[in-house]
Amino acid sequence: MxxxxxxxxxxxxxxxxxxxxxxDSVGSAHHSEFRQPSPNPGFGGDPNNNFYQLHSSKxxxxxxxxxxxxxxxxxxxxxxxxxxxxxxxxxxxxxxxxxxxxxxxxxxxxxxxxxxxxxxxxxxxxxxxxxxxxxxxxxxxxxxxxxxxxxxxxxxxxxxxxxxxxxxxxxxxxxxxxxxxxxxxxxxxxxxxxxxxxxxxxxxxxxxxxxxxxxxxxxxxxxxxxxxxxxxxxxxxxxxxxxxxxxxxTRVNRWRPARSLDEKSQKRLVGKKALLLIGVWAQFCYTGAQEIITVNGPNLINIFSPDYANKTNTYLWSAEGLLAFGRLAGGVGMFYFPARWWYLVFASGCVVTSTLLVGLQYTTTNAEAIIALRMLLQFFESILFPTIFAISLRGLSGRNVKWGASWQVLGVCGGAVWPPIYQAIRNRYEPNNGVGSRVAWVLVVVLFSVGPGLQAFLVNFKPSWKHKLDGLSKRKLRERYESDGTIGGRLDGVNDHAA
The missing domain is CATH 1.20.1250.20 (MFS general substrate transporter like domains)
Structure with a gap:
């Protein structure tokens, strides 16, 4: 309808x-030149169809x-x-x-x-x-x-x-x-x-x-x-x-507390948008670590057990399956618990798992343990990219949101920057009894720690950043908006459990 x-x-x-x-003039023009209103409401022209119509001017x-x-x-x-x-x-x-x-x-x-x-x-x-x-x-x-x-x-x-x-x-x-x-x-x-x-x-x-x-x-x-x-x-x-x-x-953050909509904070994209900038850095580090793991994961397995070489693809496909499962499970979970909590758990999991991989490379020759940790690391990577992207745009409004999206995608170029650095470290130490891969893997730990790990910590424990991510409850929203007559009836889609 x-x-x-x-x-x-x-x-x-x-x-x-x-x-x-x-x-007002800001809120009255909603349709784009690329959208044309449909004469038939709903799908199939059914006026009683309450499903969204693709030709809507909304x-x-x-x-x-x-x-x-x-x-x-x-x-x-x-x-x-x-x-x-x-x-x-x-x-x-x-x-x-x-x-x-x-x-x-x-x-x-x-x-x-x-x-x-x-x-x-x-x-x-x-x-x-x-x-x-x-x-x-x-x-x-x-x-x-x-x-x-x-x-x-x-x-x-x-x-x-x-x-x-x-x-x-x-x-x-x-x-x-x-x-x-x-x-x-x-x-x-x-x-x-x-x-x-x-x-x-x-x-x-x-x-x-x-x-x-x-x-x-x-x-x-x-x-x-x-x-x-x-x-x-x-x-x-x-x-x-x-x-x-x-x-x-400009209305995308209207459901946020008032100080998140401070007009002065919207005038400059760079300088006052620390959440966005640290998000670009987190994306830059994450994609670099992900690319290193993707490219060098098979080598890591083969170092400890050449017998597993014929099964490498099977393990990598299983790891990709875990990544897909983690992303879907995390997406569903975010409807019930704040996204920043999930972000902290998964980013911490990446740091801990990659650290254990470094330690095990020096203390064990058990290929099964290495493979298990490698697959678990892929699971913890799952929600990082989409969560970093969305969280980092919180607090922006107007044209800054689209600029912020462009900067976030720019961070993906980390996948082209960090792997050559990893390879250079590996080549530097490889002649020393073949420990190049073990030494270079420390770079993965560092990238997860100073990138997603740092941002996840800040959005959970820095009060001003928590404030940008947490919404208001329905009760507080009514108290705030009913007084000026801008809201009435029910508040659909608002989280009753928001802080």
């Missing part, structure tokens, strides 16, 4: 959080939990397919693209043209990068392969700038972290099945396969992903999604 008049139902407004806006931040299901589900499909393509082609090599995209053309397109156009542009660039791989494969040129992955990285970064923020803000504001973890969980599921399919079916390689035959199969894989990206871009061209202007984002 479309938006109803606030005078319906006896003159009271029953939109809960949707009714907190002031009817802003993404004004949707209730129920209304946000359809648009979030559509973008979650994008997450799954994106994760599947990434796992199929090992697109972790695209991290250098994150240096360029977020703060240049990707951020510009996002801020000026909205979510849907950004998705389309990102998918097209991603597809072009995959197509470029075909001639590079024919010529067997490594620089061409790097260029192909760099272009793909620009596309992925462009998608990620918009997709993460869309899922976070589309619906009740207290569930940013939960929604993003669930959607990212779908991406992790795609990332689990894609390598299995690639290894067993698409890129299957046996002793009789030549390098040329295997390369041809990889070329076809890239080409298939390219055409799939173009098809998905066409899909988003015809599926209108709720947009969100800067004016809408």
């Amino acid at each position: 479309g938006p109803r008049s606030p005078r319906a139902n006896g003159g009271q407004n029953h939109h809960g959080l949707d009714s907190w806006r002031h009817e 802003s993404a931040v004004e949707l209730s939990a129920y209304e946000s299901v359809a648009p979030v589900a559509i973008v979650t499909i994008l997450f799954f397919l994106w994760g599947f393509a990434s796992g199929l082609l090992s697109v972790s090599r695209t991290n250098p693209g994150y240096f360029v995209g977020p703060l240049t053309f990707s951020g510009y397109i996002f801020r000026h043209y909205g979510f849907r156009i950004t998705f389309i542009v990102g998918l097209v660039i991603y597809g072009v990068g995959c197509i470029v791989f075909w001639p590079c494969g024919v010529l067997q040129t490594y620089p061409g392969f790097i260029i192909s992955n760099f272009i793909s990285g620009l596309g992925v970064a462009t998608i990620e700038v918009a997709a993460n923020l869309f899922v976070a803000i589309c619906g009740p504001p207290e569930h940013w972290e939960a929604r993003l973890n669930l959607s990212q969980g779908a991406q992790a599921i795609g990332n689990v099945f894609a390598p299995i399919l690639a290894d067993k079916v698409i890129f299957r390689r046996d002793e009789r396969s030549s390098n040329t035959e295997w390369l041809i199969s990889v070329q076809w894989g890239y080409l298939g992903v390219a055409f799939f990206d173009f098809a998905l871009a066409l899909f988003f061209w015809y599926v209108p999604l709720p947009e969100c202007k800067d004016a809408d984002l």
Whole structure:
């Protein structure tokens, strides 16, 4: 059903959080030039259908939990397919693209043209990068392969700038972290099945396969992903999604306590936005540690037991499965307990587990223990990226929210910075009785400690940062807003247990 008049139902407004806006020039313009109102309310033109209509003129931040299901589900499909393509082609090599995209053309397109156009542009660039791989494969040129992955990285970064923020803000504001973890969980599921399919079916390689035959199969894989990206871009061209202007984002933290909305704190993005900046640093450290673990995890297993070499892929797939499970479980749990609690538990788990891995490398030759800790570490990594992203944007409003999203995605370039440093440390000590991997692994502990570990500690124990993350109870919200007549009726979607 479309938006109803606030005078319906006896003159009271029953939109809960949707009714907190002031009817002024800031709050009156909600629809984007990329959204057109539908003459038929609801799906299938049923006026009694209370499900969200994709052609609604409502802003993404004004949707209730129920209304946000359809648009979030559509973008979650994008997450799954994106994760599947990434796992199929090992697109972790695209991290250098994150240096360029977020703060240049990707951020510009996002801020000026909205979510849907950004998705389309990102998918097209991603597809072009995959197509470029075909001639590079024919010529067997490594620089061409790097260029192909760099272009793909620009596309992925462009998608990620918009997709993460869309899922976070589309619906009740207290569930940013939960929604993003669930959607990212779908991406992790795609990332689990894609390598299995690639290894067993698409890129299957046996002793009789030549390098040329295997390369041809990889070329076809890239080409298939390219055409799939173009098809998905066409899909988003015809599926209108709720947009969100800067004016809408000024209300995104209205449910927070008053001092979180201090106008002076909104004037500067850099300098007063310590939560955002430490979040970018945490993202930079986390993605670096994650990439080190992904690339060097098999080596760690093989060092302690060469007999496990034939089972390495099975263990890595199991670890990816644990990551997907942790992300989904954490997302559900955040509906019941504050996201910052989950963040502290999982970030601490990463620090402790990686530290134990360092210790065990010097004290045991038990491969089973190393493998178990390696898989447990993958589980604790699960919620870090989406939780860091959402938490770090708390307290921002207006155009600063989109700028903050661009900076958060920029932090992913840590995946291209830290692995070479790890490799340099490893090579420096490798001649010394083969202890290079053991020494270099300390870098992983440091990254988890000074990145996600530091931010998780601050948001749980620094009062001013806790204040930005914790909402008000329904009772306090009524006391605050009923006096000025900006709220009436029920308060849908507000956490009764908020501090």
